[in-house]
């Protein structure tokens with residue numbers, strides 16, 4: 064084996080603000096030969112010759128006690144500078160130029176696109192405001208409508224250099240109300256009698272009549288049951304059943320919104336037998352999934368996941384249907400079953416969403432915060448991106464300023480270091496989508512800065528996730544590089560990654576500095592946009608790390624995104640190496 068430490072010949076003073084004794088974590092200090100690093104070294108590399116494709120453990124275990132120290136002449140930066148051959152969005156570029164590395168936002172932002180934000184200029188305003196992922200909710204709108212949104216986001220990316228990813232969210236087969244046949248909302252008052260029915264109406268339907276999407280509804284409910292709209296925003300009591308019609312008296316007045324979720328409760332417990340029999344992915348969902356695959360969306364979020372089985376099924380379906388595109392599957396945690404099978408679901412998925420809207424309708428509201436914390440933690444441990452969703456800034460649907468409680472809720476999700484925060488109605492149909500996004504952005508930046516300054520991040524134990532020896536090496540390299548980055552207070556971590564895996568492992572460590580992720584594939588770049596702290600760039604790179612670095616430096620310098628003297632740690636999944644250097 065050759066785990067070697069490569070020292071490049073000193074050529075400039077490296078500015079290392081801290082002692083090097085804290086540089087190496089035990090995992091990399093396999094050497095029993097002490098090594099001295101002087102402040103004169105310009106580059107040094109910790110490198111394992113096991114490439115990511117090599118998984119033969121013997122190669123590495125034969126000689127894991129020695130570290131070889133070599134001297135090499137550092138290369139001069141590539142003289143040719145073609146700044147057009149690196150792709151990064153204009154907003155990130157401007158942010159880096161203006162405020163430098165430290166100021167970049169680490170928490171990613173997802174916006175649900177609806178009537179308030181579906182136009183090209185509106186989408187551009189969201190992208191400029193920091194939207195990393197556009198979510199389309201297949202509960203609403205037609206496929207044609209969604210297709211046009213996807214097409215506009217694509218155009219925005221192509222014309223303006225953004226890497227906004229698209230997430231399609233399935234409707235799922237839980238029970239919900241139909242459209243309100245005309246008005247955008249209706250108000251149910253205390254004591255009013257409303258009819259919930261499975262009948263279809265051609266002519267205008269009678270007043271105070273709501274359709275329900277589930278044929279077994281009238282059979283399943285019982286007189287005396289409590290019917291909750293959107294987890295309790297409005298409540299009814301079932302008073303009579305007449306064929307397909309269920310008469311209910313309003314007990315908690317409120318606003319009825321189209322397609323609002325319905326749950327019914329008996330003797331204080333959620334009636335969920337029938338929901339358990341409904342398929343997670345309905346026939347309509349499968350058609351939407353085919354649509355998503357054809358349109359090449361980046362993420363498919365699956366509503367009301369109950370077990371890992373459905374995720375595995377969908378993943379093999381996608382793999383068979385779209386050989387060249389790799390769509391990530393996000394499990395929405397929004398049911399009691401998904402909480403019961405949490406770990407297996409997250410392991411099977413490519414990410415998860417804390418879908419607090421429906422989750423709060425299925426478990427008591429006071430249990431939602433602890434469920435959120437648990438899901439966020441588990442996702443990070445298992446190296447899956449996690450989105451905190453629903454009602455983050457609910458009042459901003461109507462008002463231009465959030466409540467203090469909403470700001471505190473957003474802060475808490477940022478403090479938990481979730482990968483992403485999501486807007487729903489605030490951006491889909493609210494009056495202030497851009498302002499809501501600005502609140503998410505500024506609260507994220509502020510809390511991230513505060514926690515970095517206070518150095519009060521809770522240490523989290525990160526279990527091994529690698530399933531092969533080569534993967535374990537990558538993981539150790541990333542854990543060590545992140546630790547080095549914090550100890551040395553470097554300006555940025557660079558990662559050269561083909562599949563995005565190594566970038567995800569760095570993100571999992573939630574280092575203090577931003578992570579520049581260079582990848583040669585546009586789709587990988589878009590997917591990485593959901594990960595905490597990653598600034599994804601598209602860049603074609605070779606197996607020669609020195610030339611990659613020199614090329615990157617010239618390209619970024621030419622665009623004013625880095626400057627001489629910036630301290631960078633670079634890791635690569637090509638060579639499995641760590642290098643520390645000042646930008647020449």
Ligand SMILES: Nc1ncnc2c1ncn2[C@@H]1O[C@H](COP(=O)(O)OP(=O)(O)O)[C@@H](O)[C@H]1O
Nearest residue numbers: 175176177178200202203204320487488491492
């Ligand atoms: N594509 C769309 N077309 C029309 N309205 C939409 C669309 N997407 C979202 N909305 C509106 O935004 C609200 C909030 O969105 P979201 O939270 O995603 O859905 P839901 O409320 O069904 O869970 C919806 O209730 C709906 O009124």
Ligand SMILES: C=C(OP(=O)(O)O)C(=O)O
Nearest residue numbers: 397418419420421452453
């Ligand atoms: C995000 C959620 O799902 P949807 O908006 O599709 O109901 C939720 O329930 O919180």
Ligand SMILES: [K+]
Nearest residue numbers: 202232233234
């Ligand atoms: K949905």
Ligand SMILES: [Mg+2]
Nearest residue numbers: 397418420421
């Ligand atoms: Mg939901």
